[in-house]
Amino acid sequence: xxxxxxxxxxxxxxxxxxxxxxxxxxxxxxxxxxxxxxxxxxxxxxxxxxxxxxxxxxxxxxxxxxxxxxxxxxxxxxxxxxxxxxxxxxxxxxxxxxxxxxxxxxxxxxxxxxxxxxxxxxxxxxxxxxxxxxxxxxxxxxxxxxxxxxxxxxxxxxxxxxxxxxxxxxxxxxxxxxxxxxxxxxxxxxxxxxxxxxxxxxxxxxxxxxxxxxxxxxxxxxxxxxxxxxxxxxxxxxxxxxxxxxxxxxxxxxxxxxxxx
Ligand code: IPD
Ligand code: CA
Ligand code: CA
Numbered sequence: 001x002x003x004x005x006x007x008x009x010x011x012x013x014x015x016x017x018x019x020x021x022x023x024x025x026x027x028x029x030x031x032x033x034x035x036x037x038x039x040x041x042x043x044x045x046x047x048x049x050x051x052x053x054x055x056x057x058x059x060x061x062x063x064x065x066x067x068x069x070x071x072x073x074x075x076x077x078x079x080x081x082x083x084x085x086x087x088x089x090x091x092x093x094x095x096x097x098x099x100x101x102x103x104x105x106x107x108x109x110x111x112x113x114x115x116x117x118x119x120x121x122x123x124x125x126x127x128x129x130x131x132x133x134x135x136x137x138x139x140x141x142x143x144x145x146x147x148x149x150x151x152x153x154x155x156x157x158x159x160x161x162x163x164x165x166x167x168x169x170x171x172x173x174x175x176x177x178x179x180x181x182x183x184x185x186x187x188x189x190x191x192x193x194x195x196x197x198x199x200x201x202x203x204x205x206x207x208x209x210x211x212x213x214x215x216x217x218x219x220x221x222x223x224x225x226x227x228x229x230x231x232x233x234x235x236x237x238x239x240x241x242x243x244x245x246x247x248x249x250x251x252x253x254x255x256x257x258x259x260x261x
Contacts (some may be wrong), residue, residue, distance in 0.1 A: 195219025
């Protein structure tokens with residue numbers, strides 16, 4: 001039903017790959033180190049236009065939009081879009097960012113896609129149909145969360161950089177606990193890709209104390225369709241109506257980490 005979305009995402013990725021003079025295209029948003037580039041705006045405009053034409057009944061919620069009506073999520077079909085997840089990486093030409101598109105039907109995620117434009121790898125899932133990795137040549141492979149226990153886990157985390165005064169210390173305390181319990185820790189710079197990596201079994205658990213609906217919409221469905229668990233850090237269900245904390249992992253690692261973060 002949403003098979004047209006990946007092609008639109010791959011077209012949008014070309015805008016990111018064509019980027020030059022990114023530093024010159026940066027403006028600062030309110031909040032700590034919260035940047036946006038002209039490319040974030042261009043990718044979002046493109047996705048809003050192309051997806052909005054194909055799904056005229058959907059409410060579109062995007063990180064760079066002037067207004068977002070998340071209160072409509074419970075009653076409407078909605079698209080949750082992060083045009084560039086990993087803007088700081090993008091500005092630094094770190095080449096690890098993503099485009100994230102989620103489809104939410106009256107509060108339930110039904111489709112999610114996370115595309116890494118640099119590798120051309122697209123992680124996508126449809127409710128009840130599993131999660132898949134599509135390579136640039138169109139080959140599809142089913143993905144699953146890992147079976148690893150926390151003691152041999154690779155634990156991903158995000159720093160909630162826009163709330164560093166409030167959450168920085170708490171984050172690094174929790175990460176230290178995970179670091180001691182697991183094999184090692186990783187911080188990638190794109191929460192959407194972190195969740196995709198949990199779904200693909202490369203990361204075993206992932207933690208971030210505050211993420212926005214567009215960061216986690218698509219990735220949350222990837223995790224659950226791949227057999228994983230995703231909740232807030234206190235174990236309560238995620239919400240897409242406002243920012244919230246996120247703990248995702250394979251069932252064993254999620255359960256073990258719940259008591260530690
Ligand atoms: C950010 C990235 C980052 C996470 C931040 C997010 P943005 O999204 O996902 O990994 O740590 O909390 O805000 O601003 O690059 O779209
Ligand atoms: Ca984001
Ligand atoms: Ca973004």
